[in-house]
Amino acid sequence: MNEISFSFINYTETMSEQFRLSLQELSVPVIPLFEHIAILPLIGELDTERALFLIDSTLQRSQTLQLTHLIIDLSGLHNVDETVAQELFYLAETLILLGVKPLLTGIHPNIARTAISLNLNLKNYPVFLNLQSALKSLNYKKDE
Known part of the structure; x- marks a missing residue:
């Protein structure tokens, strides 16, 4: 009986970890839009x-x-703490070093206040109100 219980617990823990990793991977989708251009939509808690x-x-x-x-x-994030805000800007700086230009869209006032309070230098990142504005800056326009 103990062996069956132990096996079941191991199986459950393994499946739980696999589910957690799969969910985590789905929660950070880099979605290609056009050749060499993608979007990273962040939603929920970070x-x-x-x-x-x-x-x-x-x-x-x-x-x-x-x-x-x-x-x-x-735009899908409403609050981030100071550590997470620093991590987001670390990501943007690292992308620049790799030759990828980050464009930020949908910054909520709470996130903007956190960035300012941390004295994060936003001059290296073009900031846009929404995705449509960012795409327009890259010369991608909605067909009319």
Whole structure:
């Protein structure tokens, strides 16, 4: 009976970890829009663990897709703590070093206040109100 219980617990823990990793991977999608241009829509809560995963997976995906521009859409995030804000700007700086130009869209007032309070230098990042404005700056326009 103990062996069956132990096996079941191990199986449950393994499946739970696989589910958590799959969910984490789906929560950080780098979505190609055009050749060398992609979007990273961030939705929900962003804690330190997810931010670190976000950095690793985004950098890998950016190289795989040979991106020149990555639109980081923050409109789905309403609050981030100071550590997570620093991680987001670390991601943007690292992308620049890799030759990928980050464009920020959808920054909520709470996130803007956090960035200002941390004295983060936003001069290296074009900031846009929304995705449409960012795409327009890259000469991609909606067909009329």
